[in-house]
């Protein structure tokens with residue numbers, strides 16, 4: 021909870037001014053019962069009617085003052101809360117952006133969504149409203165108790181007997197509620213993940229007729245959340261009557277003992293009425309105790325979750341004194357590189373030399389480590405052993421942004437934003453001139469189909485590019501990568517959804533860019549056969565290496581693959597003939 025004060029400090033005036041207003045407000049509230057007492061004792065009982073107008077006027081001024089100070093308090097606390105919420109969400113999002121791939125491998129999107137939305141809202145609610153209200157209630161209690169002691173200390177002492185019990189209840193309730201809220205927050209994240217995954221994969225769910233099962237799974241998680249909320253409700257319900265009882269008990273005590281004091285003339289009726297006015301100021305904070313503890317515990321649980329993410333140290337960091345290569349020309353060297361995910365070894369002692377402007381293809385069975393190998397070049401992950409040099413400098417010594425700017429990657433899993441086609445293509449090269457955009461579109465073979473669309477480049481596509489074919493989505497990702505004009509280009513199975521003709525056209529366009537180093541991961545011979553070097557990976561080891569002719573002559577894995585794929589083509593040709 022303490023760490024939130026660092027955020028609040030920045031807006032201290034936005035907290036100080038409403039706090040001062042709050043003091044004035046409480047001060048005015050303390051005068052009200054006293055005036056009522058005077059009206060009863062001096063005007064009604066004492067017959068000093070000439071004082072009535074003045075006293076009523078004072079009451080009106082107090083009411084007006086209350087309205088003004090109340091407004092300032094309300095508005096500024098709320099404003100401060102909005103600012104703190106804004107900063108917290110921004111910092112959380114910025115931090116999430118700095119986290120490496122590894123973090124996202126082990127954390128669900130739904131959970132991250134929960135933290136950046138609901139949890140920040142819980143904090144905002146407390147900072148902007150509940151905390152101020154809580155403070156106000158504490159001061160009301162202090163001020164009203166002081167006034168009560170001032171009017172009649174014996175009666176005040178009797179009333180405050182309930183305070184230790186209330187304190188005990190509040191602390192106990194906070195402990196129980198904090199645990200309950202942590203569980204709720206975790207379950208909420210799970211439910212969010214379930215909903216997010218189901219909605220993102222709705223087409224798969226429908227195509228496999230899994231709606232019923234998915235509904236069942238969602239209901240199960242939803243029910244767990246319901247049960248946890250019920251548990252929280254029970255805790256609240258368990259404490260609430262006790263708090264209510266104690267708060268009303270003090271009122272009964274006042275009427276009872278105060279009545280005796282009035283009968284014994286130890287107190288006037290006006291003083292008793294004034295005293296009762298202050299007691300009612302105590303009753304409200306007591307009644308709110310449950311609600312306040314509830315909100316504070318919820319905020320505390322949310323803060324814990326938020327700061328847990330904020331405390332995640334990015335495993336892949338920018339070096340303190342980055343070294344830039346003399347020239348960015350696209351040379352890549354793997355020196356005895358070993359890589360593992362956790363304990364699982366993925367790549368074994370890989371040595372590889374990729375010359376600037378050359379084309380290197382990587383093939384191999386699924387899971388042989390092709391993507392993992394490519395992911396090490398832009399430092400999506402760091403090697404476990406050995407080093408990777410880009411243009412002669414270890415990637416870990418280079419400025420991360422600069423390094424990644426020098427590499428364009430078309431990932432296996434195409435992702436398009438729900439935005440216009442233009443924005444999707446320009447993503448990462450926002451300043452690119454129109455001619456370059458058109459050139460990239462032509463090279464990626466998207467120019468023609470985009471021209472045919474009613475709104476051309478301004479066509480908005482749905483999340484993940486709904487409304488486009490798989491091949492069209494891949495081609496847009498290729499256009500995006502080509503536009504970046506980086507010296508290194510990585511295609512991770514980027515043409516798998518394209519027909520051979522389109523794939524061939526794109527290859528031709530790539531060959532035009534002789535100064536770019538091309539790393540092509542593919543399963544089809546047609547996509548790799550013209551590469552300067554073809555690498556066959558098996559279980560993280562280099563099985564074969566060489567150009568097309570050399571590998572054919574070796575009569576190994578590549579040769580067999582070629583035979584199989586060519587066999588299909590021959591068969592196809594025969595059928596056509």
Ligand SMILES: Nc1ncnc2c1ncn2[C@@H]1O[C@H](COP(=O)(O)OP(=O)(O)OP(=O)(O)O)[C@@H](O)[C@H]1O
Nearest residue numbers: 125361366384385386387388389390391392393432
């Ligand atoms: N984020 C990850 N965390 C843990 N293990 C992973 C992760 N990504 C991949 N792996 C594992 O690493 C191994 C190599 O995966 P990789 O994606 O590099 O293979 P690949 O050759 O590119 O496969 P494909 O041809 O199917 O794309 C696989 O056994 C896979 O299960």
